[in-house]
Amino acid sequence: MDGSRETFTRVFTAHGYVNVADVPRPDMDHMIALYDGEISFMDAWIGELLRAIEVKGVWDRTLVVVTGDHGEGFGEHGQIWEHSGTIFDEAVRVPLVVKPPRGGPAGRRVAALARTIDIAPTVLAIAGLPPLDPVDGVHLPGLSAAGQDATPAAEVFLEAQRERQAMAADWSFLGLRNDRLKLVLLYPQGRDPQASLFDLLADPAERAALDPPPRETLERLTRRAIGAYQALKGEGGDNAYREMDEMTSEAPHSLGYVK
Numbered sequence: 593m594d595g596s597r598e599t600f601t602r603v604f605t606a607h608g609y610v611n612v613a614d615v616p617r618p619d620m621d622h623m624i625a626l627y628d629g630e631i632s633f634m635d636a637w638i639g640e641l642l643r644a645i646e647v648k649g650v651w652d653r654t655l656v657v658v659t660g661d662h663g664e665g666f667g668e669h670g671q672i673w674e675h676s677g678t679i680f681d682e683a684v685r686v687p688l689v690v691k692p693p694r695g696g697p698a699g700r701r702v703a704a705l706a707r708t709i710d711i712a713p714t715v716l717a718i719a720g721l722p723p724l725d726p727v728d729g730v731h732l733p734g735l736s737a738a739g740q741d742a743t744p745a746a747e748v749f750l751e752a753q754r755e756r757q758a759m760a761a762d763w764s765f766l767g768l769r770n771d772r773l774k775l776v777l778l779y780p781q782g783r784d785p786q787a788s789l790f791d792l793l794a795d796p797a798e799r800a801a802l803d804p805p806p807r808e809t810l811e812r813l814t815r816r817a818i819g820a821y822q823a824l825k826g827e828g829g830d831n832a833y834r835e836m837d838e839m840t841s842e843a844p845h846s847l848g849y850v851k
Contacts, residue, residue: 658688661708704745748770775810
């Protein structure tokens with residue numbers, strides 16, 4: 593194992609492994625350790641950046657936001673070295689740490705549901721600037737400089753559009769979560785969706801879907817998830833997907849996503 597997805601796939605295939613349970617624990621631990629090393633590397637350089645802000649003497653008037661765009665799956669739900677194809681929490685629950693300027697709220701954990709689309713409205717609210725309009729995101733409660741009232745999202749829509757990815761499939765994952773329940777919807781093109789419902793309070797690792805699930809709740813959340821997906825595609829119109837310029841196109845090649 594050298595840390596590359598290509599080597600892992602080659603070894604996986606050469607040994608005739610069928611699923612993640614077949615992978616020897618030392619090999620899996622090696623891959624996880626390499627990922628932990630990437631996190632440590634990023635953490636060290638964030639530290640360098642924060643120290644530079646202090647040295648410059650602008651720490652007290654600087655807003656710092658640290659977040660991630662995705663997590664990583666290591667077999668929790670069958671996926672290996674994967675984040676783009678699922679909506680389980682190991683892929684979609686990411687850090688969001690906010691250091692406000694002096695005088696802002698500190699030492700506070702926001703319990704409300706938060707989305708990456710809420711970051712821009714939150715930054716503007718902390719800075720006391722006019723909000724963006726119209727946007728789907730909202731500023732997170734308890735973080736604005738002026739103490740404006742904020743209503744957090746009651747539910748979060750999730751999607752992994754596999755049919756539009758570089759290594760495309762004929763299905764996508766859609767989902768919807770609130771403060772307790774999470775719907776995971778396998779949405780094949782032209783076929784009936786397969787829905788699973790998880791109780792995140794009783795089962796935060798999403799190991800066992802409710803069986804049987806509350807039928808009315810399952811159907812309601814399924815309709816809302818599909819409706820949100822169709823609305824987004826409808827709103828995008830011809831701008832939903834666009835051709836990439838040469839520089840943008842080179843990025844997925846350099847990262848190994850496209851051969």
